[in-house]
Amino acid sequence: MPSRRCPCGSGLPLAECCGRFHDGSGTPATAEQLMRSRYSAFALGLPDYLLATWHSSTRPERLELDVGLRWTGLDVLATTGGTLLSSEGTVEFRAHHVVDGRTGAQHEHSRFAREHGRWRYLDGVSLA
Structure with a gap:
């Protein structure tokens, strides 16, 4: 059975891509x-x-995900900083979704910063 592809769109199996971050390995x-x-x-x-x-x-403090929302694809549009040696970075992306049978997308410019040596999501601005 082929391994499940990572939702992030890398084309890699989940276990070799984002799955290793999710499980802490x-x-x-x-x-x-x-x-x-x-x-x-x-x-x-x-x-x-x-x-x-x-x-x-x-x-x-808490986060409740919308169970009616299905994420269907990701486009990374631009990045600044955010490299191995950076302390801050930004990523502009478009995340595609389906909710109630209607397609849509979230276009965002997100900021990231290192905290205790690890990358963390800081905040984001929704773009039209």
């Missing part, structure tokens, strides 16, 4: 890797991972 090395792993966590329904990778200064 790997750590995202760049802001883009963290963003992709967070998109995959939304697609797979993993709120604990999302909270764990949220910067402590902006992290909510």
Whole structure:
């Protein structure tokens, strides 16, 4: 049986891509890797991972995912910083979804920062 492909769109099996971040056996090395792993966590329904990778200064106490929303694809449009040696970075992306039979997309410019040596989601601005 072929392995399940990662929802982030890398083309890799989940276990070799974002799955290793979700299960704690790997750590995202760049802001883009963290963003992709967070998109995959939304697609797979993993709120604990999302909270764990949220910067402590902006992290909510709880997170409830919309079970009626199905994430269907991710386009990374631009990145700045967020490299192995950076302390901050941004990722612009478009995340496609289906809800109530209607397709849509979330277009966002997200900021990431290192906290205790690990990349964390800081905040994002929705783009029209």
